[in-house]
Amino acid sequence: MLNFDDIAFDFSDTPFIAGLSFAVAQGEMLGLIGPNGAGKSTILKLAAGLLKPRAGSIRLAGRPIASYNGRERAQRVAYLPQQLDARLPFRVAELVEMGGYPHRGRAPRNTSEALRLAGLEAKAEAPLGQLSGGELRRAYLAMTLRQGADCLLLDEPLAGLDLRYQAELLQLLRGIAARTRTTVVMSLHDMGAALWLDRLLALKEGELIGAGKPRELLGEDLIRRLFDLDEEAAWIFRPGADLPETGQGRRSSG
């Protein structure tokens, strides 16, 4: 569905990503994990056509993303940034309706259906400013569902959500991916939430340092390398272990 072939990308002449290759299958849920500045958002923006690679090719459904015009691209791929504005004057249904714009009246899914899929039928007439954080995410997600794209690119969709809303959103995304064979590529920081996904790419400073199924990939070694955690800080990944002493105490005793 989505292929990155030997991608290189620079920030103002400073090399950032070099030789990045990966593929995402149709209906797959892929997570991008890594510390801040790892390149997760950059990869999503490259896939959305918001940024252009210096070298290499990004293909969507077998065709270079650069060869799509705006409307064609929007019919195939939908993108949501991390920051979603709640202080807009629109109501939920008005926002969702905009997802149909790329199709000029021939969208594969109408607004009611998109709202139903996102579980927001009861909030259709609510102003965006009156939604909770989770509902706001789902409202924007409903807009991308109205868009009817085969591939959803979501930048930190779980940011700022409590555990319940995270679980709801992940369940919703899994349901959509399974029912409609929609590919979902998302960046995330929560390693617990990452377990819900089919596959993960671990990134650090623009480099791919690991890839695989979440339960196979998310070992303590990778996490420590990814986030530069010392042994003490890595305690958080050992459920059941005793709380370590403070760094000061450990150093003095060791």
Place this chain on the structure above:
Amino acid sequence: MKRTRVFLACAAALLLALVSIFFGPRLLNPLALDAESRQILLLLRLPRSAVAFLMGGALGASGLILQGVFRNPLADPYILGLSGGASLAAALGILLAGSLPLPLPLLAFAGALGACALVAALGRGPEGLRPDRLLLGGIGLGFFFSAVLLLLMTLVSDGGLKRTILWMSGDLSSANWELIPGGLALILGGLALALARSKGLNVLGLGDEIAHGLGFNPGRERFFLFIAASLMTAAAVSLGGTVGFVGLLVPHAVRHLVGADAQRALPVSFFGGGTLLCLADSLGRSLAAPLEIPAGVIVALIGAPWFILVLRKKGYGL
């Protein structure tokens, strides 16, 4: 249902504007018009109300466009310096009458467009156009244009000066039928362009990245919408000078009434803005007759308290 509401809102606005024509220093009875009343109606009231309606409509629609493009509820043609640019260019036209071959509406359009380009240039940072920078740039530019205009008026002391002062304060007493064709052409052009780009206006409100994700080119949409707002601001200025507040007030009221979707809000903003200025002008010429209170003053006197109340209600912290 929403289309019905849009139609009803436009029809009610138009009816109010029509009724306002009969009010003034002399109350006209539409069912019993004598020859003198007919003269007053045809030569004074109708052209004046038509000018007020077109002017207010243009400002209302421009305000809606600019608030959407800049993603800022405080944006309007007056605050962003578009009116100032159009005024300065048109004032130069009046003061240098004869030596400049261009008609007033075209000069005002050039001024508004020039101001738009300058505001856009000032608002461009390393990461592209930023709404907060654009707004600050526009405010600064507006002050600069006002200062240059005042300087011009101080330096020149012929008959053109009085015209410029009156025209600058949003004076509608000199309105006549001759003003209308030029202004109407610019307004129809601007409104048609804005309606054609109404989906672009909606998605720009969501931010450039989401607009791009929905298949739009934000820069191109912004360009066309700037042209539309400049055309209508220029028309308003060339019809009756600068009137503030209509472009700020009307879009807020319209969004409250019919929602923020530009396809609905644009026509209602036009009709609403037109009616507001018609009513304000009608009040201004009736309240202290034979003295006339400028329509812009009436709009601000009524609109400012209402606007502050709305902002408080919506929790903007005022």
